Amino acid sequence: MFEGLSQRLSASLKAMAGKSRLTEDNIRDTLREVRMALLEADVALSVVKEFTEAVKQRAVGAEVAQSLTPGQAFLKVVQSELEATMGSTNESLNLNTQPPAVVMVAGLQGAGKTTSVAKLARHLIEREKKKVTVVSADVYRPAAIKQLETLANEVGARFEPSEEHEQPVAIVQRALAQAKIQFSDVLLVDTAGRLAIDEAMMSEIKALHSAINPIETLFVVDAMTGQDAANTANAFGAALPLTGVILTKVDADTRGGAALSVRAITGKPIKFLGVGEKTEALDPFHPDRLASRILGMGDMLSLIEEAERTVDKKKAQRLANKVQKGGRFDLEDFRDQLHQMRNMGGIGSMLDKMPGMGGMAQMAEQKLDTKQFDRMEAMINSMTPVERRKPDLIVGSRKRRITNGSGTQVQDLNRLLKQHKQMQKMMKKMKGGGMKKMMRGLGGMMPPGGGGLPPGGFPPKM
Numbered sequence: 001m002f003e004g005l006s007q008r009l010s011a012s013l014k015a016m017a018g019k020s021r022l023t024e025d026n027i028r029d030t031l032r033e034v035r036m037a038l039l040e041a042d043v044a045l046s047v048v049k050e051f052t053e054a055v056k057q058r059a060v061g062a063e064v065a066q067s068l069t070p071g072q073a074f075l076k077v078v079q080s081e082l083e084a085t086m087g088s089t090n091e092s093l094n095l096n097t098q099p100p101a102v103v104m105v106a107g108l109q110g111a112g113k114t115t116s117v118a119k120l121a122r123h124l125i126e127r128e129k130k131k132v133t134v135v136s137a138d139v140y141r142p143a144a145i146k147q148l149e150t151l152a153n154e155v156g157a158r159f160e161p162s163e164e165h166e167q168p169v170a171i172v173q174r175a176l177a178q179a180k181i182q183f184s185d186v187l188l189v190d191t192a193g194r195l196a197i198d199e200a201m202m203s204e205i206k207a208l209h210s211a212i213n214p215i216e217t218l219f220v221v222d223a224m225t226g227q228d229a230a231n232t233a234n235a236f237g238a239a240l241p242l243t244g245v246i247l248t249k250v251d252a253d254t255r256g257g258a259a260l261s262v263r264a265i266t267g268k269p270i271k272f273l274g275v276g277e278k279t280e281a282l283d284p285f286h287p288d289r290l291a292s293r294i295l296g297m298g299d300m301l302s303l304i305e306e307a308e309r310t311v312d313k314k315k316a317q318r319l320a321n322k323v324q325k326g327g328r329f330d331l332e333d334f335r336d337q338l339h340q341m342r343n344m345g346g347i348g349s350m351l352d353k354m355p356g357m358g359g360m361a362q363m364a365e366q367k368l369d370t371k372q373f374d375r376m377e378a379m380i381n382s383m384t385p386v387e388r389r390k391p392d393l394i395v396g397s398r399k400r401r402i403t404n405g406s407g408t409q410v411q412d413l414n415r416l417l418k419q420h421k422q423m424q425k426m427m428k429k430m431k432g433g434g435m436k437k438m439m440r441g442l443g444g445m446m447p448p449g450g451g452g453l454p455p456g457g458f459p460p461k462m
């Protein structure tokens with residue numbers, strides 16, 4: 001995420017690190033670099049100008065606290081201005097109304113509306129324990145209705161059916177009435193997209209808006225469109241009272257121009273980031289954390305929150321205690337670790353949030369065939385509980401037929417067992433207090449061994 005911008009900015013700020021004082025001259029040189037980095041990242045010119053002016057004003061003559069070097073002081077100013085440009089605080093969904101709270105999404109074709117509705121539903125169901133109904137008013141593309149139905153089933157939301165011959169306004173009114181009868185807390189409304197903003201689309205969406213009076217009207221926009229994202233949001237905002245923005249495909253955006261331009265140009269807060277195609281890939285937008293990430297300082301808070309949300313603490317504690325007492329790290333434990341890592345979004349997503357590791361994330365994703373984790377889990381599943389606890393009992397043929405997302409195949413257990421042995425050895429070596437602290441602190445989300453790749457790489461090639 002935003003590696004291009006992050007690398008350029010970090011490089012320009014490094015030049016400041018060795019300076020003994022913040023002077024107009026050295027600030028001007030660094031700011032020129034920062035300005036170039038932002039323009040290259042496709043941040044809107046007006047935003048770049050405002051940003052660099054604000055940094056300059058604050059940095060020139062800034063009192064440098066004794067605990068900071070001038071470079072650090074300057075970085076602090078840049079960080080806080082980046083935060084301010086993106087909106088300073090996290091703005092969550094406002095559902096503060098008589099249920100069902102209606103949330104409508106709008107946007108251009110292919111922006112990611114349907115996927116975002118499913119992601120939002122999952123977010124509300126899993127994290128906020130809400131009862132959610134979803135409906136599609138996209139009568140022009142029947143496949144979109146089907147797509148929403150499939151996703152609704154996947155995330156456990158109630159799906160309100162709609163037909164292509166119906167009027168969009170009639171659909172949403174019926175959905176609202178049904179959501180009330182079913183005691184849904186939230187009704188999420190997916191709308192039709194168009195290739196470009198046109199009259200017909202705007203008047204339909206305005207009619208929908210007044211028919212159901214949503215408490216949240218979210219504009220869904222593709223981050224890859226850079227500063228254009230802010231311009232389209234502005235155009236929609238002129239016709240509809242938008243309450244916020246969902247920026248999608250941020251996982252594929254190396255530049256960051258949209259994230260940095262939307263708030264400043266539209267005045268609307270970005271509320272969520274879409275960070276992948278799957279329904280769990282939705283992050284609440286925290287300007288402070290993103291600023292820290294853009295500056296290569298990681299986002300440990302999100303990582304810890306993610307761990308707290310997804311990691312089974314009891315299991316992690318049990319494993320920590322077991323290892324501490326010199327117990328064997330068996331294949332059941334190994335499977336739990338694989339599982340937890342997957343829940344955390346995989347190694348790439350974890351590295352991306354660690355200070356200084358952002359650049360490694362993509363490389364790790366490319367180098368590691370993440371499907372190997374699935375294969376390893378399927379291989380462990382193919383064993384009996386006794387074999388999982390005492391793999392030495394597996395004698396004779398070690399070839400197993402396994403079935404996972406990629407179909408059925410025969411796999412040899414040897415590589416996996418060898419890898420497991422290496423991990424066991426490492427756990428034994430690390431059974432001191434450090435290990436226990438790490439397992440507790442990180443909730444056991446890392447591969448045993450503190451996240452360092454074990455000899456031979458992790459996961460092994462299967």
Ligand SMILES: Nc1nc2c(ncn2[C@@H]2O[C@H](COP(=O)(O)OP(=O)(O)OP(=O)(O)O)[C@@H](O)[C@H]2O)c(=O)[nH]1
Binds near residue numbers: 274
């Ligand atoms: N990588 C990535 N892909 C995404 C994200 N959000 C959506 N997509 C993909 O973008 C494509 C379009 O998403 P949809 O949800 O169908 O878009 P839509 O806005 O509903 O499209 P229309 O109904 O045609 O207007 C799909 O292939 C999604 O998987 C995201 O955050 N990251």
